[in-house]
Amino acid sequence: MSSHGDPIPMTARKGGALRGTAHVPGDKSISHRSLILGALSVGETKITGLLEGQDVLDTGRAMASFGAEVINHGEGNWSVHGVGVGGFAEPDHVIDCGNSGTGVRLIMGAMATTPIRATFTGDASLNGRPMGRVTDPLALFGAQAVGREGGRLPMTIIGADEPIPVRYTVPVPSAQVKSAVLLAGLNAPGHTVVIEQEVTRDHTERMLSGFGADLSVKQTEEGRVITLIGQPELTPQSITVPRDPSSAAFPVCAALISEGSDVLVPNIGLNPTRAGLFITLQEMGADLTFENEREEGGEPVADLRAKFSPDMRGIEVPPERAASMIDEYPILSVVAANATGKTVMLGVKELRVKESDRIDAMARGLEACGVTIEETEDSMTVHGLGPSGVPGGATAQARLDHRIAMSFLCAGFAAQKPISIDDGGPIATSFPIFEELMTGLGATLTRDDP
Numbered sequence: 292m293s294s295h296g297d298p299i300p301m302t303a304r305k306g307g308a309l310r311g312t313a314h315v316p317g318d319k320s321i322s323h324r325s326l327i328l329g330a331l332s333v334g335e336t337k338i339t340g341l342l343e344g345q346d347v348l349d350t351g352r353a354m355a356s357f358g359a360e361v362i363n364h365g366e367g368n369w370s371v372h373g374v375g376v377g378g379f380a381e382p383d384h385v386i387d388c389g390n391s392g393t394g395v396r397l398i399m400g401a402m403a404t405t406p407i408r409a410t411f412t413g414d415a416s417l418n419g420r421p422m423g424r425v426t427d428p429l430a431l432f433g434a435q436a437v438g439r440e441g442g443r444l445p446m447t448i449i450g451a452d453e454p455i456p457v458r459y460t461v462p463v464p465s466a467q468v469k470s471a472v473l474l475a476g477l478n479a480p481g482h483t484v485v486i487e488q489e490v491t492r493d494h495t496e497r498m499l500s501g502f503g504a505d506l507s508v509k510q511t512e513e514g515r516v517i518t519l520i521g522q523p524e525l526t527p528q529s530i531t532v533p534r535d536p537s538s539a540a541f542p543v544c545a546a547l548i549s550e551g552s553d554v555l556v557p558n559i560g561l562n563p564t565r566a567g568l569f570i571t572l573q574e575m576g577a578d579l580t581f582e583n584e585r586e587e588g589g590e591p592v593a594d595l596r597a598k599f600s601p602d603m604r605g606i607e608v609p610p611e612r613a614a615s616m617i618d619e620y621p622i623l624s625v626v627a628a629n630a631t632g633k634t635v636m637l638g639v640k641e642l643r644v645k646e647s648d649r650i651d652a653m654a655r656g657l658e659a660c661g662v663t664i665e666e667t668e669d670s671m672t673v674h675g676l677g678p679s680g681v682p683g684g685a686t687a688q689a690r691l692d693h694r695i696a697m698s699f700l701c702a703g704f705a706a707q708k709p710i711s712i713d714d715g716g717p718i719a720t721s722f723p724i725f726e727e728l729m730t731g732l733g734a735t736l737t738r739d740d741p
């Protein structure tokens with residue numbers, strides 16, 4: 292089942308070359324944070340290029356439930372009239388975050404130090420994901436959480452009456468956990484300190500500073516130490532959201548594996564905490580170049596050009612790179628299947644608690660398509676079959692996971708026989724224009740009868 296409707300079975304077939312320019316949507320991480328930080332400022336934040344995917348729309352609706360005014364002006368232009376730090380009102384209904392772990396975890400953090408209660412739920416995927424990693428540190432501020440067995444949603448958070456600032460070392464490499472703690476720290480008096488041993492995406496830190504919070508970052512022996520001084524007045528901003536590198540990954544990788552392709556993907560955010568996939572692809576021998584490199588809105592940006600790359604070879608992807616490409620392993624495993632030799636991905640156990648268990652989802656689906664996979668709890672190895680070497684001819688289960696759905700469709704563009712997925716509905720959570728964008732480049736992609 293898709294997250295919001297009937298299943299949409301789809302099939303991808305090998306066709307001609309992919310050619311043209313692919314304008315992918317705005318960055319999902321930055322879009323969520325724009326709405327949340329806008330809601331926590333006093334006055335009007337203007338957002339251009341917001342990702343209008345279901346995940347972000349659910350966060351926008353949630354911010355309205357907490358009292359902010361969220362207005363869609365059309366064509367990706369939105370505004371948020373915020374209520375200020377500590378100004379959230381108690382929602383009078385359950386907050387449905389749909390498929391979005393980022394949405395629910397960041398919002399829980401943002402409300403946990405205000406004396407209100409809110410009940411959160413999501414779709415079958417989100418309601419199966421662990422929330423303890425966020426509610427444990429929120430309890431240190433004085434918030435309480437009552438959820439289902441195993442710390443799962445639906446869950447009620449009772450915000451702290453008199454929050455106390457915390458010093459917290461994040462036990463797993465997770466930008467969602469780090470961000471939840473920082474957002475909670477906004478309404479706690481004094482210094483909230485978050486320490487991460489592995490650097491994860493730093494959009495929350497960059498954006499909090501941009502909104503006027505007093506935040507400093509130091510690299511020490513303990514790790515990366517982020518210190519936030521609580522109870523600032525955040526100043527509304529005008530934000531231009533860069534285009535999403537995690538979405539760019541799909542047309543880029545599809546072009547690399549499809550004969551004769553040459554695709555330009557402009558204006559992609561290349562924050563180093565997000566760009567691990569592109570380094571990996573270049574190490575594999577991909578014909579991938581960064582053009583027109585520049586800085587926009589405090590984030591590095593470039594135009595990506597990807598051409599068919601028949602000489603790609605398998606490599607070992609080091610564990611220390613995992614956080615900077617955590618959402619890209621599914622599509623990397625498709626590229627690896629079309630490369631020559633073995634690609635070993637290490638330190639990837641976080642993939643097991645994403646929208647689906649992404650190691651299992653990719654391994655089972657690729658095996659059904661004729662690819663040999665080895666997996667451990669923390670690694671995945673793909674035995675490449677060379678350019679267009681994947682037999683295909685199978686249906687993969689998308690498991691309510693947008694990135695699994697798109698990865699198997701991209702695999703189908705280069706496989707010998709078509710590859711189908713049971714449900715393309717979840718693609719709308721992050722990349723609602725995927726189908727038209729890929730067919731616009733010349734891909735053969737159809738919707739099948741349910």
Ligand code: S3P
Binds near residue numbers: 617
């Ligand atoms: C995100 C952080 C990552 C990533 C997710 C978006 C964010 O999750 O997988 O798609 O915007 O903070 P984790 O924090 O669980 O690693």
